[in-house]
Amino acid sequence: MNVTSSSTFGFPSLEEGWSPQGLMSVYSVPYLIGIVLVMSTTYVWSTSNASLKKLPHVNPPDFFSNTKARLQYRNSANTLLQKARKQYPNQPYRMTTDYGEVVMVQSEWFEEIRNSQHLSFLGTVPQERICEIPGFEPLAALGEDGALVQIIARKQLTKMLNQVTAPLSQETAFAASINLGESGEWRELVIMPALRDITARMSSRVFVGEELTRNDEWLSILKNYTVDAFNALNSLAKCPVYIRPYIYWLFPECNRVRNYYGRAKEVLDPIMKKRDDMKRAALEAGQPVPVFNDALEWIVQESKEHSCGYDTATFQLIISVVALNTTTDLLQTVLIDLIQHPEAMQAIRDEIVEVLKVDGWKKSALYNMKLLDSALKESQRLCPVFSAMRRAVEADTVLPDGTRVKKGSRIHIDTHRMVDPEVYRNPEEWQCDRFSEMRSQPGKEHLGQLVTTSVDHFGFGHGSHACPGRFFAANELKIALCHLLMKYDWELAPGTPLDIFRFGFTQRANTATKVRCRRRESVELDIDAI
Numbered sequence: 001m002n003v004t005s006s007s008t009f010g011f012p013s014l015e016e017g018w019s020p021q022g023l024m025s026v027y028s029v030p031y032l033i034g035i036v037l038v039m040s041t042t043y044v045w046s047t048s049n050a051s052l053k054k055l056p057h058v059n060p061p062d063f064f065s066n067t068k069a070r071l072q073y074r075n076s077a078n079t080l081l082q083k084a085r086k087q088y089p090n091q092p093y094r095m096t097t098d099y100g101e102v103v104m105v106q107s108e109w110f111e112e113i114r115n116s117q118h119l120s121f122l123g124t125v126p127q128e129r130i131c132e133i134p135g136f137e138p139l140a141a142l143g144e145d146g147a148l149v150q151i152i153a154r155k156q157l158t159k160m161l162n163q164v165t166a167p168l169s170q171e172t173a174f175a176a177s178i179n180l181g182e183s184g185e186w187r188e189l190v191i192m193p194a195l196r197d198i199t200a201r202m203s204s205r206v207f208v209g210e211e212l213t214r215n216d217e218w219l220s221i222l223k224n225y226t227v228d229a230f231n232a233l234n235s236l237a238k239c240p241v242y243i244r245p246y247i248y249w250l251f252p253e254c255n256r257v258r259n260y261y262g263r264a265k266e267v268l269d270p271i272m273k274k275r276d277d278m279k280r281a282a283l284e285a286g287q288p289v290p291v292f293n294d295a296l297e298w299i300v301q302e303s304k305e306h307s308c309g310y311d312t313a314t315f316q317l318i319i320s321v322v323a324l325n326t327t328t329d330l331l332q333t334v335l336i337d338l339i340q341h342p343e344a345m346q347a348i349r350d351e352i353v354e355v356l357k358v359d360g361w362k363k364s365a366l367y368n369m370k371l372l373d374s375a376l377k378e379s380q381r382l383c384p385v386f387s388a389m390r391r392a393v394e395a396d397t398v399l400p401d402g403t404r405v406k407k408g409s410r411i412h413i414d415t416h417r418m419v420d421p422e423v424y425r426n427p428e429e430w431q432c433d434r435f436s437e438m439r440s441q442p443g444k445e446h447l448g449q450l451v452t453t454s455v456d457h458f459g460f461g462h463g464s465h466a467c468p469g470r471f472f473a474a475n476e477l478k479i480a481l482c483h484l485l486m487k488y489d490w491e492l493a494p495g496t497p498l499d500i501f502r503f504g505f506t507q508r509a510n511t512a513t514k515v516r517c518r519r520r521e522s523v524e525l526d527i528d529a530i
């Protein structure tokens, strides 16, 4: 056999003799395949935590590859969760995921570890290695210790709630009008882009101030960055963790993300410079220094207070990534649930009228919309962002049963109590007043509120990393729904898809859902005149 001309992919037979050089030059393809197989097996083996070997495994990898197990996770994570709940009811177990082997824990145990200093939500971001890709710097900043976004969401954003109800309502009126129109004729539309534009405009009013909120280029960057970043995360999730930083350029959405990131800097830099110039000029003239109350300014203040650096564009895109998709999603989910329950929609309209007539656009009005609050919490219960919460283990941690989980591993917490018949009656049924009813029961007034987290409702997570933006998000959602429900009639478009989009533990509303809407002829209350 003339080895130099061989094109077969077989290994050389013993009769043909053997030399390493020959193998490299001629049989390089099978040789390389062999290396890759050995490396990936070593990788699978090395990434599995030796101390956890005694835990059962719900979808163990094959001897040579974890591809099948990862596919199972990606396409049917919820089925795996259900199976494991039956098989391993009161013990931790292992699951193969797109980010390696993780330790799964049942909801009940989370109460005991929820405030552990060694478990981090944002620490899971660097584990996925996406943040090493150009354009994903905002995700990298999310994973850094003491990220300013947490501080700002907890402190400044929540403090601001008293002042922003009326401005947010004005912005929603504008956004609803341009996205849904003023016509009394029915029109059909894919609802998610319209809702994303509404939430982008609302949050921009608070994050970047009035001037940029009406800047179309800024809004386009914001919306596209979050959509493409999410799509890129899903595409890259299919590749092994360790090769992600090297093959990102194969995915067009990654290149777009980098492009939007660059454009965000170009839009924001002149605004920041203009503000600096105004402040300097005022100081030099002995005039009061202008005060801006938005996240562009909060980041300057907080970075000084915490003696750390910051980048305006990075920070703004971080806030958008954590805020925009999640808020838009819940807005769509509850709107679709209400369209399917017209009597609940009318009851909420009645509540809005009753409350706004008394309170006007004050923060207290939003607190008093208890049925609306309940509808949001109920929709979130049935379609939370994550079907299993995530925590990066930043120092060795002992689980309630004594299992030691090593630093660098990852824990996921099954959120099944949100649909457990022992916790909720008819858990699969959407019941608008489920949580307003709960609020009327002594001792449960607090538990039934949208912003309250517990092991029975992980919609905003739970414990020391529970979503710090939830108070703002709750207000934003209620204001948006006041406008959508009071001003428009709604129907589902015939035959429209409604099924939830699931990818591993991530869940999202359907991006293709179509609705029909028209401006209502007679309204109980003109909410723009309040």
Ligand code: HEM
Pocket: 120, 121, 122, 149, 150, 153, 157, 319, 322, 323, 324, 326, 327, 330, 385, 386, 389, 390, 458, 459, 460, 461, 462, 463, 464, 465, 466, 467, 468, 469, 470, 472, 473
């Ligand atoms: C409906 C809208 C939202 C939903 C459903 C949502 C949901 C969540 C969830 C499930 C977590 C993980 C919590 C955990 O694992 O315990 C989280 C974390 C976080 N969210 Fe939200 N979120 C929303 C809006 C926002 C907004 C508007 C902001 C800020 C402006 C925000 C900022 C954050 C931050 C900074 C974290 C990380 C907290 C930490 O690691 O300590 N979120 N969110």
